[in-house]
Amino acid sequence: MKKSVIVGQSGGPTAVINASLYGVVKEALERESSFDKVYGMINGIEGFLNGRIMDMKPLEQSGELELIRTTPGSYLGSCRYKLPEDLKDPVYPKLFEKFDEYGIGFFFYIGGNDSMDTVSKLSRYAESIGSEVRFIGIPKTIDNDLVHTDHTPGYGSAAKYVASTVREIGVDASVYDNKKSVTIVEIMGRHAGWLTAAGVLARKYEGDNPVLIYLPETAFDTDRFIQDVEKALEKTPNLVVCISEGINDGKGAFICELASDVGVDTFGHKMLTGSGKYLENLVKERLGVKVRSIELNVNQRCSSSMLSAVDLTEAAESGAYGVGAALAGETGKMVSFRRRPGKEYGLDYAAEDVTLICNKEKTVPLEWITRDGADIGQEFIDYALPLIQGEVEVPSENGLPLFAYRR
């Protein structure tokens, strides 16, 4: 008897997590003879536990599936549910009963670190009970912090958004070019600086903004920062600085925590100021120049305005590759990206052991960070530039991007 496919999404949204969903569903429907049904789980494994699933085929027939491809965020909804470490927990037999109930033979989970942990646990449990359900992870994260893969879908579009936004902020900052000013741009990434590093791509010529870039990979010293800013202002009166939200003192304390020690709001709450706001106040205090901080915020991960065609294509292809890998008998694997050697950018997909991937973090190599932790080198540019290439035309209606949504 033919088995059914189920696909889910987990963790934070990205601009192309739905392209991976599209890739899985499209490929599964194209290989219809190999499968019974193609289901989506609503709100990930947590929703699945509550029986919240949907048939995906009607979406192809209605044309909605095409629209899903360019819709940011998680069409199926997400969750942050972590499966228990103990494989003897009763949730596991409960889940596998549900797999039986729906005739599931192929399980695809699109997500980051935590989602790969789910794939790892489910595949290990399956092995322990001799279940034949196959589990495949499809990578997704704007943080680009998964190991055993060249990069992850979602990163390219987020990097393109960051780079173009920082370039626009540079334009905005340069309007009054006779007065010294500092603009601090705070970019997502608590532990890995991949996305902040993408700020360097905004530079049009040597010495152009952003002149200073700080990642969480190196220890951040506030005195050193002030010296860097002071020196940079001599050459660049309208200075733009990129910082990761996760910049830290190298001993485990985030720079933003320095602020929240003291700031108190109207209600007597600690003010949870970001790192950018903290440094804004520091520059004002120490240098007395005009300064502002800008938090790029959630649009880094949910904007469709700066989709990278390369990223979108790879997101969909990795979903499709996962379906092929599962059919070929793989389980407990994540689809990983292998960059071909040589100057011309090219990519091969592979299936890597998910247990080696989950719960690990890949950070920016220290040798790619230059000028004593205040800039990014050419190696990073060579690495990241191919990932932001190509524009995507998002369908629009009445002057605005048209997105798919579950009704």
Added chain:
Amino acid sequence: MKKSVIVGQSGGPTAVINASLYGVVKEALERESSFDKVYGMINGIEGFLNGRIMDMKPLEQSGELELIRTTPGSYLGSCRYKLPEDLKDPVYPKLFEKFDEYGIGFFFYIGGNDSMDTVSKLSRYAESIGSEVRFIGIPKTIDNDLVHTDHTPGYGSAAKYVASTVREIGVDASVYDNKKSVTIVEIMGRHAGWLTAAGVLARKYEGDNPVLIYLPETAFDTDRFIQDVEKALEKTPNLVVCISEGINDGKGAFICELASDVGVDTFGHKMLTGSGKYLENLVKERLGVKVRSIELNVNQRCSSSMLSAVDLTEAAESGAYGVGAALAGETGKMVSFRRRPGKEYGLDYAAEDVTLICNKEKTVPLEWITRDGADIGQEFIDYALPLIQGEVEVPSENGLPLFAYRR
């Protein structure tokens, strides 16, 4: 002897202020036989006083002028210099000596309220001394707050950016759809709510986010706000609320000022929290639900990622119209937009007395604000929707938007 043209930009940047610059320069160069040179002033009237001007013709020959059309921000640089009220001030004869020195006969100033004040003063001074220099204002402001014009260039693209970004934030907010959460989006506009009102365009169906929208035109009551949020959460667990940065109590106090009374940072400074952050803390305090605030920040005015084709075209056309008006003998005028009656959107340009325009503010009509100040009505939608239509392809290079910049 033929006279020369000079054009300048003033005030904050917009996405299309350079399209107006393009319009003026292109039209002046096309009517070359009527003029001697076409100059740009660097950093507005302030730079001009210091003799900082440039010849614009080489930009057309090099192709740079085409690139300027889709570059956000002020290519020529801006200033916030306000001319003295007293027309007997020595700066006036100094300026007119400079006009003579460069053979200027036609002066175009692209800007908002304050820039129109400059045009008014210069044209009145010219009249008082019998000078034949003609002064024309080209409107520009994302705030859309100029009187005697249907709307202003810059607003359409900013509104499109706000609407699409709010729609994307709605997508981001709906990912975990089983828990109550509030996302507060703070949008630019201290005194006029035009840009915040554009949040309503993000709605895809009745009851969709943003469910609540607050403008500075009506008095904001924090208790009432909490009631609104509590009620809205019953129907919409992932609530998105749009607020103007300028929401106020109707008696002259901004809501953000309520916060800065008490918040103190690490350095003992008052925390200049925005209205969004204040309301975030208020919701947390009173309702105990998950809440975040997002400041859309400078990208509202400097992003080229959501250019409205209608806005870009009108910005360029108003520049060109200004040149024609000056040649026809007009001075002391601003190019104004007159919407044609009827369902089909159409626009005529006219020259309006700039003295009636400067130093006034047009706010959103109170009858367009509904649900006791918590929503926006259909009249606004009918007004704003034509202004955000059409997409613009911005030239790109290496995966990023390519902008013109002065070398």
